[in-house]
Amino acid sequence: MKITNLNSLILAIFCLVFLNSCKNEEKQSPSSSEENPVEKQVSAENKKEEAPVVLFFGTSLTAGLGLDTAEAYPDLIQKKMDSLGMDYSVVNAGLSGETTASGLNRLDWVFKQNVDILVLELGANDGLRGVSLDETRKNLEQIINTAREKNPDVKIILAGMQIPPNMGEEYTSEFRSLFPDLAKEYHLELIPFLLEGVAGDPELNQQDGIHPTAEGQQILANNVWKVLKDEL
Incomplete structure (x- = not known):
């Protein structure tokens, strides 16, 4: 008899909680004139996905x-763009130790999404390793051409x-000239250094x-922004 009463009590409590839950859901359910919170979230996510992509x-x-990061x-x-109300989505595709050659191997991953603005920062590790400048140039050219094949309207910076003069004056000088020469030939915007x-x-x-350092990265951001802002 005691067990029966206990079961009845548990059942009554369960029903009470269930009814209250239903009432709360009714109160929280948006009316036809209000936006469903779930739909609002999905809409925001879709909007973010549709935002132009700036890929580094x-x-x-x-x-x-x-x-x-x-x-x-x-x-x-x-x-910076968020604070200015600019609807862009940044993708950081930086990888430690990346050379222009290994960068070529990542192109399928890098360009898996549509890229509207490409900021290309490759070549430093080539220079530090003394890679042939002809090879570095060809690799950068292939990356540039692939980006344009994926999106003919892509803007490339x-x-x-x-690099330090460890590799000799001639190599160091030619390495420095490589980037402005490419920018001129392929009509790219250039961050001088x-x-x-x-x-x-x-x-x-x-x-x-x-x-x-973190402070140094802020200066890099300013160096990039001077050129990037006119492309947005």
């Missing part, structure tokens, strides 16, 4: 090696780079002397 394709400088210059530029204001400054670089 680069090395550890773009990836933000040694820092939080949010401190890397592509993320800083995303925040090339990040210019410089991505690391302008950062390279060689111990206070703006991590202990390795190569990769920018």
